[in-house]
Amino acid sequence: MLRSTLARRALAVLITCALPVLALADAGKPLRIGITLHPYYSYVSNIVGDKAEVVPLIPAGFNPHAYEPRAEDIKRIGTLDVIVLNGVGHDDFADRMIAASEKPDVPTIEANRNVPLLAATGIAARGAGKVVNPHTFLSISTTIAQVNNIARDLGKLDPDNARFYTQNARAYAKRLRALRAEALAKVTQAPDATFRVATIHAAYDYLVRDFGLEVTAVVEPAHGIEPSPAQLKKTIDQLKALDVKVIFSEMDFPSAYVETIQRESGVRLYPLTHISYGEYTKDKYEVEMKRNLDTVVRAIQENRT
Amino acid sequence: MSRAQVIRPAGAGHETLYVLLAAMLIVLLAAAVVSLRGERDDEVTLASHEIDARRDLTPAEQGLHSDLQVAADEIVLLREDGAAQVEVATLAEEGLPPFVDDASSQSRGRHQWQRLSGDAYFGRSQAPAVAGNLLLIVPGRAGASADLWLNRSEALAAPADLSQEALVASGWRHVVSHFDAGVTRQHRH
Structure with a gap:
């Protein structure tokens, strides 16, 4: 009886001592x-x-x-x-x-x-x-x-x-x-107002604005939705009318209709990544963003009039 | 001998009434549903001295606005590191746009920056049609948002008095940004 009371007390003391440690660990x-x-x-x-x-x-x-x-x-x-x-x-x-x-x-x-x-x-x-x-x-x-x-x-x-x-x-x-x-150091001369760009996905306004450019037209009718044939025709006519020089397309979500746009409008396509696909890694953003920046630089250099 | 006998329908006039009532009920129900569940119009009304960052700024000014927000965060941190005053030259050395001279600052109005008394930075635009003159007032502590003021006048002198009343009186407008609706989400948390 005495032994068991002692044991219980010892256990109680032990738990009391251990509690703060447990809380700290948490x-x-x-x-x-x-x-x-x-x-x-x-x-x-x-x-x-x-x-x-x-x-x-x-x-x-x-x-x-x-x-x-x-x-x-x-x-x-x-x-x-x-x-x-x-x-x-x-x-x-x-x-x-x-x-x-x-x-x-x-x-x-x-x-x-x-x-x-x-x-x-x-x-x-x-x-x-x-x-x-x-x-x-x-x-x-x-x-x-x-x-x-x-x-x-x-x-x-x-x-x-x-x-x-x-x-x-x-x-x-x-x-x-x-x-x-x-x-930016590679773009020694900023493109002028006639350098019009379009995008397939309405995602790259923030990116091209870092280069002082504005997106003139977006091909997708809604966020992540492919255009219907009628909408596609309208977009192609619009691209021609606005004299768009460059289209930024999607690297991660390729679609067959994008080639139709290139074939019909004659505008050059440059694929950008939305950085929303593949494995999650610590350096993914830097690696893919560098690729995006290089692509925009290349688009500006190759299409400057 | 023929006699025309008019036989009135059993519910003469009532059907029309019931159909009309039912139609009205449907219209009222629809109106109630629309008013309860429809998209709320959360238009934020701006004061006359305020300017909307998303709708009323030029593309160059929008780019400068986001760069200056980042610069303001960094200025607060540099001060916490022990710098009493953060000079424009220091910000350029840190590579902070728009204080650093590059293709972007060239195409966005070629602002000439100077630090005013306190923690205000004044950028005089060389091309106010592209981007107006800017005044950045950095908050005293981390986490508070910096104030940005815009003035599109030509050949503007640096403001002497940085109080809101004085700035408003001399034609400066406070740049404000707010969230109305997302592509899919209607309201911020």
Whole structure:
């Protein structure tokens, strides 16, 4: 009897001693950060280094334009501490997934908070400039603004590593700025107003604006939707009438109708990547964005009149 | 002998009434559904001294706006690193657009930048038709958003008084951005 009381007391003391350690272990556990699109995987991985885990909400290989949430993807949200969102129209599926998950009140970081947005072009625009273009990840300057936002908000959730996150974000921003500067250095003379460009997907306004260009026409009638034959004919006539010099097409989502446009209009095509396809990697954004910048530079150099 | 016998329908007049009532009911129901579930019109009304970043800026000004937002973040961080004042030359050395001279700054109005008292930076445009004169006022702490002012006058002198009233009086307009609707999402969280 005495022995068992002693044993119980010893156990109680042990548990009392162990509790703070257990609690600490929980608090010191690295954050699990959810992301929705490939660029955000690269951003967050570069900000957190090895101090947190970055978890894509949708598995590699799915097209975010046509993604429908699956049960196992929704279940994974229950294990996350925070989710980083584009939040201006490219990852609306995340709202539904979070609402249906075990953690409907999981904190979210709106990467595009206070980021200057451009108006959507094409039919999606629905009224003068009201609808915003969600592809802020395809420009270096709006990317850096988002990286700063994400680093600041992660620092609030994980104050011990706040300084580390800010430093990493700045180093990353510096590398991205260098990419842009390198590309701009090759365009010694900016193209004039007659250099008109069109795009297949309404995604590259932010990217070409870094070069002082504007998108004149967009081929897709709506975000991620292929044009009908009648719409295609209208677009081809429009491209001819506007004397468009260059069309930026899609590298990741190729379509047969794009060749028809080239054949009928005679305008040269340059494929850009939407950075929304393939494996999630830390350096994906830098690698693919460099390719995009090089493509725009090449398009300007080869078509300058 | 023939006599015309008029036989009135059993529900004379009533059918018309019922059909009309049913039609009205459908119209009212539809109106109720539309008013409850329709797209809300969240137009933000701007004050006379404000200018919308998405609709009312030129492409060059839009590009400068996003570059200056990033620069403002960096200026706050450089100050936290111990720099008392961040000079324009320092920003150019850091490679921060639009302070660095490159093809982009050349095609966007060739602004000449100078730091004013406090944490304000004034860019005098060489081509106000492409992009107007700009005034960036950097916040004191990280996380607060910087203020950008625009003035499209030719040959403008640097503003002496940076208070909102003085800027408005001398023709400056505050650049504001807001979210109306996404391609698919209607309202921000």
